[in-house]
Amino acid sequence: MSYLPYILAAWLFLVGLYGIVTSRNLIHLAVCLTVMQSSTYVLLLAIGYKHRGTAPVFYGVPVGSRAVDPVVQALTLTDVVVSVTVVALILALALDVHRDARTLDPDEIAAFEG
Numbered sequence: 001m002s003y004l005p006y007i008l009a010a011w012l013f014l015v016g017l018y019g020i021v022t023s024r025n026l027i028h029l030a031v032c033l034t035v036m037q038s039s040t041y042v043l044l045l046a047i048g049y050k051h052r053g054t055a056p057v058f059y060g061v062p063v064g065s066r067a068v069d070p071v072v073q074a075l076t077l078t079d080v081v082v083s084v085t086v087v088a089l090i091l092a093l094a095l096d097v098h099r100d101a102r103t104l105d106p107d108e109i110a111a112f113e114g
Contacts, residue, residue: 006043008039009046012036012039012042015036016033016034016036017036019036020032020036024107026094026098026104027094029090029106030087030090033087034087037079037083041079044075044079045072045076048068048069048071048072050068050069052066054066054067054068056069097109
């Protein structure tokens with residue numbers, strides 16, 4: 001069993017979290033959130049991986065054969081769809097904020113009244 005995917009998932013999460021904490025731009029914030037969510041893809045696929053496992057199609061496969069977990073693959077696909085939707089919503093809100101406040105800096109937006 002390799003711990004490399006888990007280390008990669010933790011590293012992606014920490015890089016995305018650092019970017020979110022230090023971000024001074026709403027677009028950069030959305031990109032860092034996407035990087036942070038990418039760590040969940042790696043983590044879910046690492047959990048469902050089986051060494052020398054086949055695709056989860058069981059027609060004509062002998063009983064007892066090793067196969068990867070199809071539920072984890074479905075959860076990863078669902079995670080991708082949800083993350084794309086969330087990022088699209090965040091970018092749409094950032095465009096609305098830029099149109100109204102003429103800035104994407106969160107500190108300047110907090111002082112904006114209008």
